[in-house]
Every structure is written in structure tokens, then in C-alpha cells.
Amino acid sequence: MLRDITLGQYYQTDSVIHRLDPRVKLAGTLVYVITLFFYKNFVGYALAILFLALVIRLSKVPFKFMVRGMKSILFLLMITVLFNLFLTPGTPVVSFWKLHITQEGTALAVSMALRLTLLVIGSSLMTLTTTPNNLTDGMEKGMGFLRIFKVPVHDVAMMMSIALRFIPILLEETDKIMKAQMARGADFESGNLIKRAKALVPLLVPLFVSAFRRANDLAMAMEARCYRGGDGRTKMKPLKYKGRDFTAYAILLFFMVFSIWAGRLRLPMLMVGIVQ
Amino acid sequence: MSIVKTENVVYEYQRLDEEGNVEGVTTAVDHVSLDVKEGSFIAILGHNGSGKSTLAKHINAILSPKEGSVWVDGLDTAQEENLWEVRSRAGMVFQNPDNQIIGQVVEEDVGFGPENMGVPTKEIWERVEESLRAVGMYEYRKHSPNKLSGGQKQRVSIAGVLAMHPKVIVLDEPTAMLDPTGRKEVIRAARGLNQVEGVTVILITHYMEEIVHADQVFVMDHGKIAMQGTPREIFSQVERLKELRLAVPQVTLLAHELKQSGIPLPDGILTRKELVEALVAYKNSQK
Amino acid sequence: MPIQIEHLTHIYGDDTTLAVKALDDINLTISDGEFIGLIGHTGSGKSTLVQHLNGLLKASSGSILFDGQNIYDKGYDLKALRSQVGLVFQYPEHQLFEIDVFSDVCFGPKNLGLSEEEVKERATKALESVGIPKELYNQSPFDLSGGQKRRVAIAGVLAMDPKVLILDEPTAGLDPQGREEILDLIKGLQTKSHMTILLVSHSMEDVAEYVDRILVMNHGRVVYDGTPKEVFAHYKELEDIGLACPQVTYVCHDLHDAGFDVDLTATTVDEAKESILRALG
Structure with a gap:
């Protein structure tokens, strides 16, 4: 049951998007998400959808993998849509009982739904096309400027990559401890909330003990291999920009400027909402 | 030439009570002096809790002796400024295969040590390739460590240490958590390091079958060196080993028992071939 | 209480393209009071098999009869089965969690809903049978030595008072004397307490010394089943599947x-x- 959880949902294939420098993808995702908040008409959204569709096509990742990420936010999406639909004041279109669906509300609900959907699909595209390793490398290098503000960028990246390595191991261990306690008659599935929470103690204590033991072992193994933080370290796979990365940056910049410009034109029929 | 030398090393663990006060001390290593020649294959034996792992951690400067000194390739491990040099000259492989692999891809894990040492990128790749080839794991270089068997993981760990170009490798019970196939793989890799690469190997174990080929064996008990000698000298003392909570391989035990029953066999028989030859020789002499 | 395994098959990842047949048409009978060694290399299916015997894993097809009753029948009490068929996992000391040794051993019988008195009685009996002295009962299990921890964990399963005891590599990581002590203890459970024992092991030498019957598994099938002598007569074939006599x-x-x-x-x-x-x- 626990094995079904997949983290760092990388989709293995060879595409232009896969080969891009992780920094480009990180920056691209960031730019994409930010621009989504600048649009005031549906032309902007149309451009954003078009752009995303194009990138997905280039990435060779089947569309169903994108949708998978949507499942987790379905509830949030529904709430957002309903609230905007019913609670935005303006010209009523449909009314029943005390609720009114307004023109402005509809436009706002649609735009919010689009924003959320594009945001999720856009960022899952990044994780689908970048190995967790590459991603942490990209973050370490791409966020290097944060070091000026005393942010331990290298250490955070190292922590992330270690966490990613140990998640499957700890999941397997959880499964094993659970079974071992079940063999001693433990019951994780029945009873009320309090009873179930209590039933987790025999699972969580050994799991924490094991996690600490592993952390201790790992720290020792790292020190034994001369690890002493990021200073003076060289890289086996250093990140280097290639021609296509600069092209990608240029396309991104163009997309950002153009879609924001188009997305803020005053086109009365296509406006998102007057209240904005 | 000596590559690792310890002189009267003492190490104590403090036992703390619930409030964190010192309740007592356990002497894990008690005045140990040993001298390891460069290029040799050394085995340190001992039951669980005999102090062998604590001693091993001194060679890599993970622990520093409370009394006495440890020198690795002439460097005093207690000197702060020697720390990283000691660790790059004396590599260490630990017991649990899962808890010492840092990379998410085999080759990246092997590159971890050289990266830390500041080796230039191009050279890292060369070292990774040659180390993975030395332990026979080159074709797995792109694999995730999670998908490997225990023996394969330990070989990756050995490659990770080898890529740091150490002069000595300490293997701290590398086979304790493996199945017989995995144990054989790891021991074969360790012997390869010693014979092909010329690295000094210090193997810590309680599996007697693994030390048959060692040049010298030290047996530890209560933090002290209880016995030392060649495998043959050690294995000839079956009763003494039993006292130290150890057991000899079946072949040695059988030879010992036959001898007790009056068959004149040489002491410390190590292999099946030796036993069979000795028995054949005895039978022929009877005629 | 005999266990009959009939046409047991287990497929991992049945609904995916990566389906793996971990158990392939296993047929076995385990009689009362037997001491059986189950041997096979890593991935041969032995751990999967033993997890079926107390209902932790459910077979894809086939059946297991415990005392004549199919454990896959509707309404079969799996919890009761787990108290009858005790399973000690590999490195069982990793499941210790209570503040002291005694409470940890009480965990199993408590889950069975026994009276406090009976729980204590069983825990004491179990700890005595694995040779843990009274002085250690109130110690934290995390402060014990490796060998002691393992005994306490075994006691935790024995306190369920099982009729059948399955142990998955109970000697892993122990030194030679520790191995011998654990194996002697297990042998004692069979001879003195008349338990049926199923010992999963890598070590042919340990198994040959202690068990009456050996099962050899390979690729999810039982390939040999017989006395140690009968099985080791196939020493060449055993080597081919990566096992040594x-x-x-x-x-x-x-x-x-x-x-x-x-x-x-x-x-x-x-x-x-x-x-x-x-x-x-």
C-alpha cells in the first residue's frame, strides 16, 4: 500500500525539455507561474495554454501524467470555483434561493480555475522532466545568490537530495515494521480516531529510532569520505549552459513580455472581472 | 613500511544516566598496539562488543584516542590539521549497505569522495570509471542504488572509497548483513583491491571463512588484542577461539576433532583441499 | 495443528506490466512438532511464503488450511491465526518500542485482549524461555546488547503463545556464539515446548545441524523437500542455484x-x- 506513493515523479524519456539545464526549467516555471497572475483578459490565458501545450508536446511526456497531479488539488479547485461563482457581486445571470451567479463571478471563477490548473500542470512538467538530482543541483547553483543573505544553499540542496534517496528506504521500512507489529496482533485499521492514533505508537517509535540510526550512520559515512560542506568541493557533473539553454531563456522572455502585454489589453468582451 | 600504527590506544565510552550525568565508563579499546605493513591484508576478528569496530574508527579519524596515538601513513590522527589528509589516505566501508550510499545513481555515489576532495571534474570521471571496473560494477553505473542487491551495494561503497585513492581501506564488518553470495562478492572485491590495486586492506569481521587468506590476524576481546598471528596459527587454537565466542570453519573443526581422535594431522588446516591431502597422505603412510 | 498449503501462487504487481511471480504453485504440508529449515537465496520467495502463513500477505490463488480450515474463508479470524502462527521477522529488534523490556513483551498478549494477569504471566514465561534475567525487565530495550535485544523481540512473539513459530534469519548479524545460542534456544522450543518451527536461513551449516526437514526454494518454487541427507545429496544442483552445502x-x-x-x-x-x-x- 505504501509503495504506491511516488515522489519526485520523474518520467524517463529523451526530449529537448529533458535535456535543458535545470536552472532554465526552474526559472521557466517561476516565470510562467508569475505571469499567470498578470493577465486581465482571456487572451493571456489562451496564450499561456498554448505555450504550455507546446512545451508538453516537446517534452514527450504523456498528457495523463500531467492530469495525475491535478487529482490532489481537485477539492481546492472546486472550492475556489464555487466561492468565486457565488460570492462575487455584480450583474446576476442566474439566481435561485439566496444565491446569485454573476457575470463577473463566472469570469473570475473560470480565470481562477485556469490559473490553478496551469500552475499545477506547469510545475509538474518541471518535476516530470527533471531528475530529483538535477533539480537539487539546479537549485544549488541557481539560488546561489541567496548565499549573500546567509542562506545555506548548498546544505539545503544536500539535505533535499539525501531525503530523496532515503524516502523509498523508509517507506519500505514502515511497511516492514507495520507487518511485524501486525504479527504481534497490532491493529492499524479499526477503532475510532483516538484508538487509531494510539495504534501508531508501535509503528512510529521504531521508525524514528531507525531514522536516527540511519542519519547517524550516514553522517559518519559522509565524514569518512571527507565531506565538509560545500566549500572547496568540485562537481562530477557541473552545470554548464549550452546553446539551447540560451534559446530557451530567449523564448521565455519573449513569452513573458508578449503574453503580459496581450493579457492586459482592454478587450471588454474578454475581461476577467471588473473587481480586479 | 608501516602504513597504520597504533600505540597503546585507549578509548572509553561514557554511560549516561537519565539526567545525563556520567554513570560510568566502558573501556572499548584497551591499550591496543598494532603495526600494519603497507600492502598487506589484515583481519581483525572478535565477537560483537569486543571493541573491533571502535578500533577501526580510529584509523579513519572518526574517533580520536583517549590515550595513546594512531598514525596513518606517518600522520598523527589526533592532529586537527591532519584530519582530511588521514581520511583521504585511509578509506572506510561500513556495515549497513543502505546507510552509506549518498548518491541516487551509482556513479554519482562513487564520485562523492573525489568531489569532496576537490578533484577536477575530468579526473573524477576517470577515477569513477576505474573504481567501478575494479569492483566489477561498471555496467551498473547508471542504476539507482535502491535496486541493487546487498553485495552489489557494498561493492559500490568499496568503489566509492577506492575512487579517493586511499593507501589503506578499512572494511568494518562489510558482510555482516549479507547473504552468502553477497559475502563472497565483497570478499572477492576486497582481495582484488589488495592484490591488483596494491591497497592495504584491514578487514573486520566475525566470519572465520573470510580471513583464511589474510596475511595476519588479530583477535580482539574486551578491547584488548587477545591473539595474533597467521590464520593457520590462529585456527590451530580451536579451544581458545571458542572461549572468545568465535568458531572455526567446519573444515578446521573437523580436522581438529579428527586429531583429538588420534589421527596425526597438521595444526590449523584451513581449506578442504589441505584436509583431503593430509588424510590421503596419512592413509598412504598406514599401508 | 497442521498447515496445508495448496497451489499457493503470489504475484506482485498483478495489475501492472511488471508482474512478478513470487510464489509459483506451492504445495506443502507442515505437520505438528516438525523443525523445518527453509532455504533459498535472496529473492527466491522464502520471505514471501512465510508472510502468507499468518495471513500478512494474501495469495493471488490457492489456499492455506490451518488445522483443516481455509484461512481465506469469509469471516476467518486472522488475528486469532496470528496468535497461533508466530512470525519473527529479520532483525526483529527493530520493532521494539516500549519504555521497558517487560511492557514490550506484553504488547502481543495485550492485543489478544487477555486479562492483565494473564498478560503478565505470559510475558514472564516468554522472557524466561529466552533467558532474559529478571533484572533486565525494567530496563529500556534500547539499552540492551544486540543479542539481548533479539531475544526480547523473540519473546515478544512467544508471548502470543503460538503453536507454530516462524523465524526469518534469526541469527543475522550475530557472532558465532550468539548464533549458536539462538539456535539452541529455538531447538529447545521445539523439544520442550513442542512448537512447530520453521527456520528461514541462508546458512546450510546451521540448518544441517538442527532441523529434521529442509525445504529449498528457487524462483518461487519448492525445488527440494526432504531430510538434510536427502537434500544435500543434490549438492551439485544446489550449487547451480547459488546455494552451498x-x-x-x-x-x-x-x-x-x-x-x-x-x-x-x-x-x-x-x-x-x-x-x-x-x-x-
Whole structure:
């Protein structure tokens, strides 16, 4: 049951998007998400959808993998849509009982739904096309400027990559401890909330003990291999920009400027909402 | 030439009570002096809790002796400024295969040590390739460590240490958590390091079958060196080993028992071939 | 309470393209009071098999009859089954969690809903049977030595008062004497407490010394089933599937080839010694 959880949902294939420098993808995702908040008409959204569709096509990742990420936010999406639909004041279109669906509300609900959907699909595209390793490398290098503000960028990246390595191991261990306690008659599935929470103690204590033991072992193994933080370290796979990365940056910049410009034109029929 | 030398090393663990006060001390290593020649294959034996792992951690400067000194390739491990040099000259492989692999891809894990040492990128790749080839794991270089068997993981760990170009490798019970196939793989890799690469190997174990080929064996008990000698000298003392909570391989035990029953066999028989030859020789002499 | 396994098959990842047949049509009967060694290399299916016997894993097809009743029948009480068929996992000390040794051993019987008195009685009995002295009852299990921790964990399963005890590599990571102590303890459970024992192991030498019957698994199937002598007679085939016989078996074969009239079925040091002495006259 626990094995079904997949983290760092990388989709293995060879595409232009896969080969891009992780920094480009990180920056691209960031730019994409930010621009989504600048649009005031549906032309902007149309451009954003078009752009995303194009990138997905280039990435060779089947569309169903994108949708998978949507499942987790379905509830949030529904709430957002309903609230905007019913609670935005303006010209009523449909009314029943005390609720009114307004023109402005509809436009706002649609735009919010689009924003959320594009945001999720856009960022899952990044994780689908970048190995967790590459991603942490990209973050370490791409966020290097944060070091000026005393942010331990290298250490955070190292922590992330270690966490990613140990998640499957700890999941397997959880499964094993659970079974071992079940063999001693433990019951994780029945009873009320309090009873179930209590039933987790025999699972969580050994799991924490094991996690600490592993952390201790790992720290020792790292020190034994001369690890002493990021200073003076060289890289086996250093990140280097290639021609296509600069092209990608240029396309991104163009997309950002153009879609924001188009997305803020005053086109009365296509406006998102007057209240904005 | 000596590559690792310890002189009267003492190490104590403090036992703390619930409030964190010192309740007592356990002497894990008690005045140990040993001298390891460069290029040799050394085995340190001992039951669980005999102090062998604590001693091993001194060679890599993970622990520093409370009394006495440890020198690795002439460097005093207690000197702060020697720390990283000691660790790059004396590599260490630990017991649990899962808890010492840092990379998410085999080759990246092997590159971890050289990266830390500041080796230039191009050279890292060369070292990774040659180390993975030395332990026979080159074709797995792109694999995730999670998908490997225990023996394969330990070989990756050995490659990770080898890529740091150490002069000595300490293997701290590398086979304790493996199945017989995995144990054989790891021991074969360790012997390869010693014979092909010329690295000094210090193997810590309680599996007697693994030390048959060692040049010298030290047996530890209560933090002290209880016995030392060649495998043959050690294995000839079956009763003494039993006292130290150890057991000899079946072949040695059988030879010992036959001898007790009056068959004149040489002491410390190590292999099946030796036993069979000795028995054949005895039978022929009877005629 | 015999266990009958009929046409047991287990497929991992049945609904995906990566389906793996971990168990393939297993048929076995385990009778009362037997001491069985289950051998196979990593991935041969032995751990999967034992997890079926107490209902932790459910078979894809086939059935398991415990005391004549199919455990896959509707309404079958799996919790009761788990108290009858005790399973000690590999490195069982990793599941200890209570503040002291005694409470940890009480966990199993408490889950069975027994009275406090009975729980304590069972825990005491279990701890005594694994040789943990009274002084340690109130200690934290995390402060014990490796060997002691393992015994406490085994006691945790024994306190369920099972009729069948399955142990997955109970000697892993222990030193030679620790291994012998645990194996002697297990043998005692069979002879004194009349439990049926199923010992999962890598070590042919340990198994040959202690068990009455050996099951060898390979690729999810039981390939050999018989007394140690019968099974080790296939020493060449065993090697092909990555398993080695006890060293003495090889010695006897070598001696036989060298013209000695030795017993080829010797599987322990004692048997080999007797046989060689006889051959030498």
C-alpha cells in the first residue's frame, strides 16, 4: 500500500525539455507561474495554454501524467470555483434561493480555475522532466545568490537530495515494521480516531529510532569520505549552459513580455472581472 | 613500511544516566598496539562488543584516542590539521549497505569522495570509471542504488572509497548483513583491491571463512588484542577461539576433532583441499 | 495443528506490466512438532511464503488450511491465526518500542485482549524461555546488547503463545556464539515446548545441524523437500542455484573420490568425523 506513493515523479524519456539545464526549467516555471497572475483578459490565458501545450508536446511526456497531479488539488479547485461563482457581486445571470451567479463571478471563477490548473500542470512538467538530482543541483547553483543573505544553499540542496534517496528506504521500512507489529496482533485499521492514533505508537517509535540510526550512520559515512560542506568541493557533473539553454531563456522572455502585454489589453468582451 | 600504527590506544565510552550525568565508563579499546605493513591484508576478528569496530574508527579519524596515538601513513590522527589528509589516505566501508550510499545513481555515489576532495571534474570521471571496473560494477553505473542487491551495494561503497585513492581501506564488518553470495562478492572485491590495486586492506569481521587468506590476524576481546598471528596459527587454537565466542570453519573443526581422535594431522588446516591431502597422505603412510 | 498449503501462487504487481511471480504453485504440508529449515537465496520467495502463513500477505490463488480450515474463508479470524502462527521477522529488534523490556513483551498478549494477569504471566514465561534475567525487565530495550535485544523481540512473539513459530534469519548479524545460542534456544522450543518451527536461513551449516526437514526454494518454487541427507545429496544442483552445502559434505565427496570409503550423506562435523574414522579403520 505504501509503495504506491511516488515522489519526485520523474518520467524517463529523451526530449529537448529533458535535456535543458535545470536552472532554465526552474526559472521557466517561476516565470510562467508569475505571469499567470498578470493577465486581465482571456487572451493571456489562451496564450499561456498554448505555450504550455507546446512545451508538453516537446517534452514527450504523456498528457495523463500531467492530469495525475491535478487529482490532489481537485477539492481546492472546486472550492475556489464555487466561492468565486457565488460570492462575487455584480450583474446576476442566474439566481435561485439566496444565491446569485454573476457575470463577473463566472469570469473570475473560470480565470481562477485556469490559473490553478496551469500552475499545477506547469510545475509538474518541471518535476516530470527533471531528475530529483538535477533539480537539487539546479537549485544549488541557481539560488546561489541567496548565499549573500546567509542562506545555506548548498546544505539545503544536500539535505533535499539525501531525503530523496532515503524516502523509498523508509517507506519500505514502515511497511516492514507495520507487518511485524501486525504479527504481534497490532491493529492499524479499526477503532475510532483516538484508538487509531494510539495504534501508531508501535509503528512510529521504531521508525524514528531507525531514522536516527540511519542519519547517524550516514553522517559518519559522509565524514569518512571527507565531506565538509560545500566549500572547496568540485562537481562530477557541473552545470554548464549550452546553446539551447540560451534559446530557451530567449523564448521565455519573449513569452513573458508578449503574453503580459496581450493579457492586459482592454478587450471588454474578454475581461476577467471588473473587481480586479 | 608501516602504513597504520597504533600505540597503546585507549578509548572509553561514557554511560549516561537519565539526567545525563556520567554513570560510568566502558573501556572499548584497551591499550591496543598494532603495526600494519603497507600492502598487506589484515583481519581483525572478535565477537560483537569486543571493541573491533571502535578500533577501526580510529584509523579513519572518526574517533580520536583517549590515550595513546594512531598514525596513518606517518600522520598523527589526533592532529586537527591532519584530519582530511588521514581520511583521504585511509578509506572506510561500513556495515549497513543502505546507510552509506549518498548518491541516487551509482556513479554519482562513487564520485562523492573525489568531489569532496576537490578533484577536477575530468579526473573524477576517470577515477569513477576505474573504481567501478575494479569492483566489477561498471555496467551498473547508471542504476539507482535502491535496486541493487546487498553485495552489489557494498561493492559500490568499496568503489566509492577506492575512487579517493586511499593507501589503506578499512572494511568494518562489510558482510555482516549479507547473504552468502553477497559475502563472497565483497570478499572477492576486497582481495582484488589488495592484490591488483596494491591497497592495504584491514578487514573486520566475525566470519572465520573470510580471513583464511589474510596475511595476519588479530583477535580482539574486551578491547584488548587477545591473539595474533597467521590464520593457520590462529585456527590451530580451536579451544581458545571458542572461549572468545568465535568458531572455526567446519573444515578446521573437523580436522581438529579428527586429531583429538588420534589421527596425526597438521595444526590449523584451513581449506578442504589441505584436509583431503593430509588424510590421503596419512592413509598412504598406514599401508 | 497442521498447515496445508495448496497451489499457493503470489504475484506482485498483478495489475501492472511488471508482474512478478513470487510464489509459483506451492504445495506443502507442515505437520505438528516438525523443525523445518527453509532455504533459498535472496529473492527466491522464502520471505514471501512465510508472510502468507499468518495471513500478512494474501495469495493471488490457492489456499492455506490451518488445522483443516481455509484461512481465506469469509469471516476467518486472522488475528486469532496470528496468535497461533508466530512470525519473527529479520532483525526483529527493530520493532521494539516500549519504555521497558517487560511492557514490550506484553504488547502481543495485550492485543489478544487477555486479562492483565494473564498478560503478565505470559510475558514472564516468554522472557524466561529466552533467558532474559529478571533484572533486565525494567530496563529500556534500547539499552540492551544486540543479542539481548533479539531475544526480547523473540519473546515478544512467544508471548502470543503460538503453536507454530516462524523465524526469518534469526541469527543475522550475530557472532558465532550468539548464533549458536539462538539456535539452541529455538531447538529447545521445539523439544520442550513442542512448537512447530520453521527456520528461514541462508546458512546450510546451521540448518544441517538442527532441523529434521529442509525445504529449498528457487524462483518461487519448492525445488527440494526432504531430510538434510536427502537434500544435500543434490549438492551439485544446489550449487547451480547459488546455494552451498555444508563444507563437510564436500570434504566427504572429495575423500570418496580419493578412494576413501566414507559416508557421502554426512552433513555435520560429528557425522563426518565418525565416518572418516571408520573409513580409516
